[in-house]
Amino acid sequence: MADFFELLSKRRSVRDYENRAVSLDLVEEIIRDSCFAPSSGDGQPWRFIVVNNKEWIKKLSDESKRNILSFIETNPEAPLKKYESVLRDKDFNVFYNAPCLVFIGGCKDIRSLHVDCALAASYFMFSAAARGLGTCWVGLGTSIQDPKVREQVGMPKDYRIVAPIVVGYPKNIPGRPDNREAKILKVVS
């Protein structure tokens, strides 16, 4: 039993994980739960890739860091610039040394791909939290470009990563956020 209203404020982005593997069965259950998300025209365009191997996750982190740093070099005005020093730190793993990483994405030609995959990602993160796991959507983890690496992890040529989500047993879960304010522009009644 997992009370939704408890999950609502207690589900937080987790960036600190125990050194403990997550079983593939459990990840598959969470993926099945994610597929209950609504999608535009019930298109269900989400496709999942599971990486539960720390060496591979490190390799994907390095690939992502390399691509973002190269992007920053040619676009020094980009907001990503603020991450430059941390990305240059060889020991920094964009996936927070989590034991498992799941990509949610799909065919880049689908117009609603981003919102559909974000809805599935939300279901994924709730389901994981309800099962005692932590997750974090890692924005810095989308830059997987090397064709060989992409092929090795099973990404079709037209695959766009929307949500790279790390999964693991939390060592520390941040407290309930206190900076939430409902910004309602207008009530038309």
Place this chain on the structure above:
Amino acid sequence: MADFFELLSKRRSVRDYENRAVSLDLVEEIIRDSCFAPSSGDGQPWRFIVVNNKEWIKKLSDESKRNILSFIETNPEAPLKKYESVLRDKDFNVFYNAPCLVFIGGCKDIRSLHVDCALAASYFMFSAAARGLGTCWVGLGTSIQDPKVREQVGMPKDYRIVAPIVVGYPKNIPGRPDNREAKILKVVS
């Protein structure tokens, strides 16, 4: 108490509503819940507009239909073409005659606006379901272009609608979906 795993499969898109108003207090609670969603860099770019007036909702439906039909005329190959006949039906309300409509959107210049607002929308739809309400993300409801109408409902010039969500007491809730399949492209372990 609302069990998350029950909500997960029972929360469905509702298109058939009782003729019963939803209190503004309740809608505001749901909006507050939605703001617990994670967002890129904790930017929380979501801005909400609540329309709980059926005449206004009808006006917004007409405005959306007009704009989509005009788009179809100049883009006859667009996928939206399949909605042409229903959009030409004067009695068809894209918002399903629901008593309440909430727009989730924000400044169009924010790169992560679509995924951030989709995450908030997912929280919104879960919270509403946990409170006994039905919702539906109405893709056909995003074409609000008339500057006067936009101003009247409180949309800033740079406001982009991501998720128009109708809210109400369900008359009929569809059953558990039976067309869900977890599409896992690869497990790298």
